[in-house]
Amino acid sequence: MSRVGDIPHYPFSFRGDALASELARFVVEEPVTRVVTNAGARGWLVTGYAAAREALKDPRLSRSLIADPDMPQEDSSAPPLSVVGTMTMLRRAGLRDEAVKGMGPRQTHVSLERVRDIADTLLTTMKAKAKAKAKTDENENGNGNGNADESAEPGDLVADFALPWASHVTCELLGLPIEAAPELAGWFRLLSTGGMAEENLFADWTKALSRFDDWMTGIGTEGLLGRLALLNRSSCHPLSHQELVEIALFLFVSGLGNPAGFLALCGLVLAREPELAARLRREPRALPGALEELYRWSVMLGDSIARIAREDAEIGGVTVRAGELVLISIDAANRDPAVFDYPERLDIDRRPSTPHLRFGQGRHFCPAAALNRAQTEVALRALLDTVPGLRLAVAPDRIRWRQDHAVLLPEAIPVRW
Numbered sequence: 001m002s003r004v005g006d007i008p009h010y011p012f013s014f015r016g017d018a019l020a021s022e023l024a025r026f027v028v029e030e031p032v033t034r035v036v037t038n039a040g041a042r043g044w045l046v047t048g049y050a051a052a053r054e055a056l057k058d059p060r061l062s063r064s065l066i067a068d069p070d071m072p073q074e075d076s077s078a079p080p081l082s083v084v085g086t087m088t089m090l091r092r093a094g095l096r097d098e099a100v101k102g103m104g105p106r107q108t109h110v111s112l113e114r115v116r117d118i119a120d121t122l123l124t125t126m127k128a129k130a131k132a133k134a135k136t137d138e139n140e141n142g143n144g145n146g147n148a149d150e151s152a153e154p155g156d157l158v159a160d161f162a163l164p165w166a167s168h169v170t171c172e173l174l175g176l177p178i179e180a181a182p183e184l185a186g187w188f189r190l191l192s193t194g195g196m197a198e199e200n201l202f203a204d205w206t207k208a209l210s211r212f213d214d215w216m217t218g219i220g221t222e223g224l225l226g227r228l229a230l231l232n233r234s235s236c237h238p239l240s241h242q243e244l245v246e247i248a249l250f251l252f253v254s255g256l257g258n259p260a261g262f263l264a265l266c267g268l269v270l271a272r273e274p275e276l277a278a279r280l281r282r283e284p285r286a287l288p289g290a291l292e293e294l295y296r297w298s299v300m301l302g303d304s305i306a307r308i309a310r311e312d313a314e315i316g317g318v319t320v321r322a323g324e325l326v327l328i329s330i331d332a333a334n335r336d337p338a339v340f341d342y343p344e345r346l347d348i349d350r351r352p353s354t355p356h357l358r359f360g361q362g363r364h365f366c367p368a369a370a371l372n373r374a375q376t377e378v379a380l381r382a383l384l385d386t387v388p389g390l391r392l393a394v395a396p397d398r399i400r401w402r403q404d405h406a407v408l409l410p411e412a413i414p415v416r417w
């Protein structure tokens with residue numbers, strides 16, 4: 001663990017296959033503890049479940065103040081726009097409810113049949129690509145494996161499935177050009193933090209804003225963004241074109257980052273644990289419960305949910321002073337042994353009486369939670385059906401994780417079937 005003086009530096013790790021040992025220890029020994037951030041600021045890291053839930057709901061802990069550059073920061077190179085700006089702008093124009101509805105389970109922009117179709121197409125393409133490559137190798141070297149169903153060449157659940165799936169589904173949800181989806185899948189770098197962000201973030205966001213400027217100029221009435229642009233024309237406090245562009249890009253990044261990271265992690269688990277995959281094929285009804293447990297158990301965040309105390313507040317028995325930074329680790333809270341027995345075990349039959357915090361809590365609770373549940377279930381069902389025999393093509397400890405990103409994602413998940 002790196003330290004500044006006596007204080008540990010947060011984040012501790014970018015691995016999504018295990019909770020950092022520091023987090024596992026703090027949850028038990030010091031559920032609210034001092035850390036130093038990437039920006040060199042001091043903050044309180046909240047890891048205990050009870051304290052995290054309390055902090056997420058506490059109105060004295062402000063999310064809007066994190067946008068104030070005079071306040072202590074989690075990262076020195078923050079993106080030029082944030083969730084704070086997005087939700088505030090939408091509220092001011094009277095469009096917040098419409099936006100929330102458009103990310104909800106009853107949105108009408110992208111159906112679950114379409115989500116399944118997108119997943120099936122990507123998986124079939126992955127298989128066809130591997131087959132074509134194997135055939136070329138066989139012709140060149142005469143070393144086929146002799147079994148038409150066995151893949152001699154691996155596919156990659158990150159590049160072939162999770163990233164393009166999240167990009168494509170989000171393009172359709174928002175009404176962005178579908179032809180751009182493959183390219184937009186590569187925009188995960190917009191979620192970089194730390195050293196990586198210092199190098200690229202500003203240039204990447206500037207380039208991305210310029211592409212979104214073009215799309216929002218020509219936006220029709222399709223998708224959530226088309227609907228918002230249409231309603232904006234009759235708003236008493238209409239958003240400017242630039243504001244619409246910023247909201248569009250922020251929503252796209254929200255729809256790409258967490259959904260791709262989570263689907264990749266689920267794919268990794270199914271490829272690593274073929275018995276679990278076999279059970280979910282045999283018992284389709286077990287999938288929603290398994291998914292809920294995966295939301296709890298997953299390690300997804302390379303940063304935290306940040307707040308600034310507006311006034312002195314006691315959180316988990318610690319007094320946080322006005323103006324101090326509070327960093328809430330959902331990953332750690334969901335592994336608190338005081339709430340979840342043997343929290344490190346992925347147990348798809350677990351039915352905890354206490355909910356996990358994966359989608360937050362209180363007034364900023366993720367508006368896309370129910371939609372993401374439904375869409376991810378469909379994508380995993382496609383993976384189970386379309387790729388029977390799915391397994392990892394490398395030893396689990398050979399999976400490399402992207403460093404310095406707010407959402408954790410492996411570099412690649414090589415798989416065979």
Ligand code: HEM
Nearest residue numbers: 087254255258259262305358359360364365366367368372
């Ligand atoms: C695995 C999928 C997802 C996870 C784990 C996730 C997680 C979260 C969390 C923890 C928050 C609360 C942030 C806070 O308290 O400061 C949040 C808020 C939000 N999320 Fe998600 N999210 C997911 C998918 C999505 C998708 C697909 C979209 C949109 C397309 C989205 C849009 C938003 C927005 C706009 C907010 C801000 C809500 C508000 O402040 O009122 N999320 N999300």
